[in-house]
Amino acid sequence: MHTCRNCNQSFQTELALELHRDTCQQGQLFCQVCGDRFQEADATQDGWHYECPSDDCDGDGLQEDLYRVDDVRTTTH
Numbered sequence: 376m377h378t379c380r381n382c383n384q385s386f387q388t389e390l391a392l393e394l395h396r397d398t399c400q401q402g403q404l405f406c407q408v409c410g411d412r413f414q415e416a417d418a419t420q421d422g423w424h425y426e427c428p429s430d431d432c433d434g435d436g437l438q439e440d441l442y443r444v445d446d447v448r449t450t451t452h
């Protein structure tokens with residue numbers, strides 16, 4: 376069983392989970408260092424300093440390494 380750590384929904388296969396994570400409404404932040412997604416609450420304790428919750432990733436800083444998914448989607452070049 377594969378569980379989305381953002382919304383705790385369970386999936387039969389890893390592929391199903393991967394597909395879900397692209398659309399998961401709970402995965403609001405995106406780390407461009409490791410490519411992971413997570414909830415805003417997982418990345419910050421105080422709403423001020425943000426860092427990637429992944430143990431093996433040292434991405435930090437909102438608008439530095441971490442971006443809101445909505446911001447990434449609406450950014451045009």
Ligand SMILES: [Zn+2]
Nearest residue numbers: 379381382399
């Ligand atoms: Zn989810």
Ligand SMILES: [Zn+2]
Nearest residue numbers: 406409427432
């Ligand atoms: Zn990361």
